[in-house]
Amino acid sequence: MLKPYLAFAKKNFLNRSAYRFNHFIGIVNTLLRIFIFWCIYDALYGSRTEVDGITMAMVTTNFVLSIGMDAMFSIDDYYLSGRISNGSIANELLLPISFKGRMLFENLGNSMFQLVFHFVPALIVAALTVGFLPPVSLPMFLLFLISTILGYGVLWTISFAMQMFAFWLINVWSMVTIKNVFINVLSGSMIPLWFMPEWLKPVLDVLPFSSIYFTPVQIYLGQLTYGEIAYKCGIQGFWIVVIWLFGNLLWSRGKKKLVVQGG
């Protein structure tokens, strides 16, 4: 049953290796982002070793991992809208394969490629240049990996749900931009959530955005107890389910619009 989806994941993985220059530029882009962030935080920290108990090494680890994960997740926000604007969605719906399944597995193929040939090399370069902290322990590292997968799930479902608006808007560029602003600011990748105002932290804790990057990073740094990890992973799972259900509702409505109105 999963065979065609895994075949698409594999195909996308292999297809990515064909665009070597694009891939090389992608790594340079990730390293540049890491370097710019490092320069900004290095200037902000100055001679101080820590701010509010947060060391420069922790901040660096946060943005190296967040930027790395962002590059690895590599979600195509225009997968559906492209097919709606050129009309090929109608043809896709006639194929004996789940459109959503194909959408997910093609992205997983991309992400696996990004993990092996982008995230890992970028991480090695970052470790040799700006440096970042190692995981506190092996169990925490394994939990970090689990939480990273869940973080991917949250980001993918957000993108999935947002893309469904293409059935009505056709062009979702503005929505993608708004989504990216929310993710950049509220996920902790740009500004670690440690530095957010105290009153905002409990709100951010339960929003889906912090589940994407900040929860895995906190686990990696050993900032959470096992109980807290279970709670945070529970929040990640909760958002995956809720956003998936919302996206599916839009998907059903969108398909209904297609078959009732003819487009």
Added chain:
Amino acid sequence: MVSFENVSKFILSDVSIHIPKGSAVGIIGASGAGKTTFMKLACGLLEPDGGNVYTMGKNPVINRSQLGRKMSCFFTGIPVLNEFRSVRDNFKDLQIVYQISDTEFEPIYSDLATRFGFDAYEYTPVKSLSLGQRRRAELGAVLLQRPELLLLDEPANGLDENAKTIFRDILQERVKEGMTLLITSHDMKDISQMCDRIMVLNQGKMLFYGNKNTLMRKYAPMDIMIIQYEGAIPDLEDLPLSRFSFDRDMLSIVYNSNYITSAEILDLLIKKISIREVNVKKPGLEEVILEMERMKGDI
């Protein structure tokens, strides 16, 4: 294979039809007659406002994906291939979708590529192809999985005569093997050569559905006889002819074959004049449709 029960949608109004398995049905009608709507209802891309549609015994809207294992569709204006990928890459994607093994895929692909001629540009991205080249590849793509039911909406647009002939040959082979074909086309030659049944739509109403010969007899029974003769002009006033005209030694007669046969006309003429040459022309499907258009007020 496909049944409509009092189906209404957009311009289509109260259409009932049963298309048996293994038949080749040509759907004809002017632009806006409801041909594409009919096809989209049959494959589940549209839901009827009234009535029921059954494709292979199932509601196609609910079972669209399941039906996709046995049904292929082509609609003009709906891209079949990803334009950023090569033709072969697109076919490889379809191989995954239809779960065709490599040993099965290669001979089918190679046969289609050679016959349609897209083997010459199989590694070219689809966006770089001309309309005709793209259409050849698209039609090959819908035939890849050997569907039991094939729906084609204006497939011949952009094809040259050579490609049209190849396409017709392949379709005729597939129909002989048991495939059911529904095709809309403005090219009456396509319909005439490939289909044994004709459905005529006019402003959403089904004017005719049935055997091609029945359609001819019902709506265009007029034959044209052109006779080259010698001798005095005969008196034809007593014959049940629609009209006749003389031009030097040529006599043209238009008659309804339901009322008088060509043999009866010749039998009478041969007694009065010396006949050098006789040609009898049957009207084509195109003339039938024009006749139906002309008569639609009376139908």
